[in-house]
Amino acid sequence: MKKALYYILAFALGTSLFASCEKEDPIGPSLVDLYGPFRILDSLSHEKSNGINFKTDSVLQFSGSWSNLADWKIEIKGRTSGAVKTIIGKSKNLDSIAGQWNGNADGIFFRKEVCDVLFSFNDYPDSMKTTITIAETRDYSKDGYIIKHFEGSGPEEFWGGNGNQAKRISKTDAPEGTNYYYMEGTEGGEGYWIGSFPGISAQSIAGETHLPFNDADTATTYVNFFVRGYGTANTFVNIEIKEDDNNNGSHDESSEDSFGYRYQVPTTATSWQKVSIPLSKLQAEANAAGNGKMEISKISNVYIMLFSNGIETTKLACDIDFIIITQGKPL
Numbered sequence: 001m002k003k004a005l006y007y008i009l010a011f012a013l014g015t016s017l018f019a020s021c022e023k024e025d026p027i028g029p030s031l032v033d034l035y036g037p038f039r040i041l042d043s044l045s046h047e048k049s050n051g052i053n054f055k056t057d058s059v060l061q062f063s064g065s066w067s068n069l070a071d072w073k074i075e076i077k078g079r080t081s082g083a084v085k086t087i088i089g090k091s092k093n094l095d096s097i098a099g100q101w102n103g104n105a106d107g108i109f110f111r112k113e114v115c116d117v118l119f120s121f122n123d124y125p126d127s128m129k130t131t132i133t134i135a136e137t138r139d140y141s142k143d144g145y146i147i148k149h150f151e152g153s154g155p156e157e158f159w160g161g162n163g164n165q166a167k168r169i170s171k172t173d174a175p176e177g178t179n180y181y182y183m184e185g186t187e188g189g190e191g192y193w194i195g196s197f198p199g200i201s202a203q204s205i206a207g208e209t210h211l212p213f214n215d216a217d218t219a220t221t222y223v224n225f226f227v228r229g230y231g232t233a234n235t236f237v238n239i240e241i242k243e244d245d246n247n248n249g250s251h252d253e254s255s256e257d258s259f260g261y262r263y264q265v266p267t268t269a270t271s272w273q274k275v276s277i278p279l280s281k282l283q284a285e286a287n288a289a290g291n292g293k294m295e296i297s298k299i300s301n302v303y304i305m306l307f308s309n310g311i312e313t314t315k316l317a318c319d320i321d322f323i324i325i326t327q328g329k330p331l
Contacts, residue, residue, distance in 0.1 A: 041065040042093075044119045044128035051135035054103035061100055064119065064128060065093035071122040076101065076132070080113040103138030107274050108175035108226065109322075110134055140176070144224075144326035145205045147302055148197065150179040160195030161185045161306070168319070175226040175272045180321035187234060189312030196305040199242065205302070205325075209249050213296040217327060219280040221296060224331035225304075225323040228272045229265040235316040236262040236307035239277060244300035245290045251300050257290030259283060262307055265318045272321075276330030 044064040052060050062074065074087040083105040089098040103110065112134055119128040140146075150156060156167040164184040174180045185194030202211045213221055223239050240260040242251035251258075259282035263275060284292050304323055308316055324331060 036068060038070070038124050038126070039067045040126055040128065041067060044094075044117070044130050046130065046132060048132060051133035052103070053136040054134065054138040055136045059100045059102045060132065061096065062094045062117075062119075063099070066121075066126075068092065068124075070124060073120050073122070074099065074101075075118045075120075076115050077118075078110045078113045078115050078134075081108060081111045083108050083110040085110075103134070108272050109140070110137055112137060140322070140324065140331070143331060144324045145211065147200050147205065147223075147323040147325065148181075148304060148320075149177060149322050149324075150181050151177045152179070156181055157198055158183070158195055159198065160193065162315075164317075165195060173272075174321060175274075176322040180226075180319050182317070182319050183306040184315065184317040185306055185308075187308035187311065187313040187316060189310070192307050192310050194306040194308055194316055196303055199301040199303050202300050202302075209247075209300065210244060210297060211299040211325070213299065213327065215295050215297050218294060218296050219278050220329070221279045221325065221327050222276045222330045223261075223279065223302075223323070223325055224274065224276045226272050226274055226319075226321040227263070227265055227269070228319040229267065229269040230317045231267050231270060232265075232313070232315050232317050233267055234308045234311050234313045235265040235318055236309065237265065237275075237318065237320060238262045238303075238305040238307040239282065240285070240303040240305065241279070241282065241296075241299050242301040242303070243290060243295060243298040245295070245298055247298070249300070253287070253289065255289050257292065257294070258285040258288045259294055260285050264309075272319075274331065276326075 042065040044062060046060055046062050048060055069092050071090045076085040085101060085105050087101060091098045115132050115134060117130045117132060150167060153169060158165050162185050166182050167179060168182055169179050171178060183195060187194060202208055206212055227237055229235060238260055240258060243257040244251055245256040261277055261282045263277065279296055306316065
């Protein structure tokens, strides 16, 4: 009996020791992935050799692979527009999760043009290059509700100003399309309002009495636009929204809310800048007469204005283009 018990214990101990020596699955990336010799396995490429149509193709997929897990960057630059898009990631290859481009840009938009693509690594000197031709550009109207884009040859109504304001047509330096608007005015030292486009109604923007927003999304709903200054001091773009608090289909200044935000155009911003302002930054106007609570589900009108800070200024000026409200993220 003792001998049998001895064999049982010996077998159990041997089994335990054998099990403890089995190889366990690694936790995290392997040392080879992190520190092994680095080499490019498959060069950077894509399948749109005849050009990408971003109106019908939602994304362009880049391909490529390398031996080690690495931080990388794709920089796409338009030869005509100068537009740039930067994509970053960390992986050993480009696939449906990493390395896709939907045609958007970091700043000014791309045109129908040839783009140079540079792929580089943070920690390795290797790089890869290719080109892509944009046959049709991205349709940004799907990203939100366009307030103003200034395309077309018709005149643009602008109240106020000093008479020098004008719609610029067929310009190769427009950040979107071919047109933009030049705003100019003079501040005499006794006011703030310099000029304004007529109010844009929710009906004309979205086909509804109010913009179809939820009040809970105020911080993630943005007014976006491109602006370019001329080095003039005290120049502001004023964004103002009007609410229809009683749901009668119109805004009443005597009893309903208005909210605004004044963006000062930097005197150094003499090239196009993309600006995105969350609606949560808008403040109640001094003459607002509603409940003082921002309710973006009741926005009935949007105004875009040229403002000053009330300091006497001979000339205030800036260009503006492609004003759009987006939800969930900035343009």
